[in-house]
Amino acid sequence: MSLSSALLEQAVDQLATLPGIGRRTAMRLALDLLRREQHEVVRFSDAIRRMRDEVRFCEVCCNISDEAKCAICRDPNRDEALICVVEDIRDVIAIENTRQFKGRFHVLGGVISPMDGIGPDDLNTRQLMDRVMPGGTREVILALGTTLEGDTTGFYLNRKLAEQGVTVTMLARGLSVGGELSTTDELTLGRSIADRKPYEQSVKR
Amino acid sequence: MSLSSALLEQAVDQLATLPGIGRRTAMRLALDLLRREQHEVVRFSDAIRRMRDEVRFCEVCCNISDEAKCAICRDPNRDEALICVVEDIRDVIAIENTRQFKGRFHVLGGVISPMDGIGPDDLNTRQLMDRVMPGGTREVILALGTTLEGDTTGFYLNRKLAEQGVTVTMLARGLSVGGELSTTDELTLGRSIADRKPYEQSVKR
Numbered sequence: 001m002s003l004s005s006a007l008l009e010q011a012v013d014q015l016a017t018l019p020g021i022g023r024r025t026a027m028r029l030a031l032d033l034l035r036r037e038q039h040e041v042v043r044f045s046d047a048i049r050r051m052r053d054e055v056r057f058c059e060v061c062c063n064i065s066d067e068a069k070c071a072i073c074r075d076p077n078r079d080e081a082l083i084c085v086v087e088d089i090r091d092v093i094a095i096e097n098t099r100q101f102k103g104r105f106h107v108l109g110g111v112i113s114p115m116d117g118i119g120p121d122d123l124n125t126r127q128l129m130d131r132v133m134p135g136g137t138r139e140v141i142l143a144l145g146t147t148l149e150g151d152t153t154g155f156y157l158n159r160k161l162a163e164q165g166v167t168v169t170m171l172a173r174g175l176s177v178g179g180e181l182s183t184t185d186e187l188t189l190g191r192s193i194a195d196r197k198p199y200e201q202s203v204k205r
Numbered sequence: 206m207s208l209s210s211a212l213l214e215q216a217v218d219q220l221a222t223l224p225g226i227g228r229r230t231a232m233r234l235a236l237d238l239l240r241r242e243q244h245e246v247v248r249f250s251d252a253i254r255r256m257r258d259e260v261r262f263c264e265v266c267c268n269i270s271d272e273a274k275c276a277i278c279r280d281p282n283r284d285e286a287l288i289c290v291v292e293d294i295r296d297v298i299a300i301e302n303t304r305q306f307k308g309r310f311h312v313l314g315g316v317i318s319p320m321d322g323i324g325p326d327d328l329n330t331r332q333l334m335d336r337v338m339p340g341g342t343r344e345v346i347l348a349l350g351t352t353l354e355g356d357t358t359g360f361y362l363n364r365k366l367a368e369q370g371v372t373v374t375m376l377a378r379g380l381s382v383g384g385e386l387s388t389t390d391e392l393t394l395g396r397s398i399a400d401r402k403p404y405e406q407s408v409k410r
Contacts, residue, residue: 011256045250
């Protein structure tokens with residue numbers, strides 16, 4: 001694809017660096033931006049630039065924040081002794097949306113992935129170990145994805161945290177709420193049988 | 206979705222204004238940008254801003270250009286008497302990639318769409334009529350999409366151009382090259398029967 005404008009070409013090249021955006025889509029996005037008012041495009045490009053320049057990471061939990069400590073770490077009503085470890089900020093949002101969790105978070109910024117050359121030291125694991133105290137931390141919940149990388153990360157963190165004498169838990173795996181048995185994959189269904197719970201205990205929630 | 210950072214929120218809001226990008230995807234794109242080096246993000250946002258600020262439209266054919274006249278209109282080897290009318294610059298690229306066309310283009314910048322409030326005056330139709338001369342223009346090819354809007358635009362332009370005594374043609378409609386009859390939709394198949402051509406004439410190409 002050769003374009004009649006080098007400026008358009010550069011914009012398409014840049015848009016195509018975004019994950020999941022091919023050159024064809026990048027072209028569509030560039031043409032859409034080109035049709036907008038100049039001040040709208042200034043607002044668009046400034047919002048992206050300012051985010052990168054000014055956003056900070058919470059010094060406690062590594063969550064994204066506009067201040068030194070994020071809103072969750074500043075909230076005195078949240079249980080400091082309960083830490084939920086997640087891969088990234090999207091997981092924080094997902095868990096916050098459940099309104100089920102009143103503790104604090106720790107954002108790893110990724111998962112261990114030897115294939116991609118990402119080891120424990122590339123993640124915010126040191127900050128987690130510094131935060132966790134045998135007396136002060138009651139429980140660490142590993143809320144990681146159920147992928148190979150998520151499991152590897154969980155395995156590593158559990159070992160490190162157990163050394164410190166902290167209780168480590170992980171999210172339940174089983175049927176989706178609203179899910180049919182016949183459409184549940186066999187690994188999940190097998191897990192839900194192995195992890196079955198007393199009826200009374202499950203239903204009361 | 207409420208985020209812990211207003212800066213991130215603004216960037217996500219802006220990315221979500223792009224066509225086909227929902228808030229979930231916008232979030233993924235924002236996090237990807239956030240992970241990059243600062244100078245990379247500067248290059249990204251500058252490319253978009255410069256495109257909008259500096260790109261011009263060719264004063265002859267309304268194609269995107271970095272100069273007053275686009276490279277195609279400046280090329281003396283291209284047939285000035287043959288004008289191919291297209292909806293937008295992506296169509297110019299698609300036709301250029303076929304290497305079958307040696308005339309000039311005219312970019313309408315859209316199609317007539319009463320539903321979206323787009324009439325002939327919102328497109329570059331006046332520039333087309335100003336360009337077309339009964340003596341100088343041999344043929345105008347309407348290379349528009351086969352949608353209701355494309356057909357409406359073709360109908361309108363054909364009438365206007367015929368008034369000027371110019372020969373107007375349109376792209377052939379029929380089977381895709383490499384297409385199976387059984388998987389071709391019935392409108393296209395019907396059209397390909399109605400528009401059948403003498404065997405000798407079709408095969409020689």
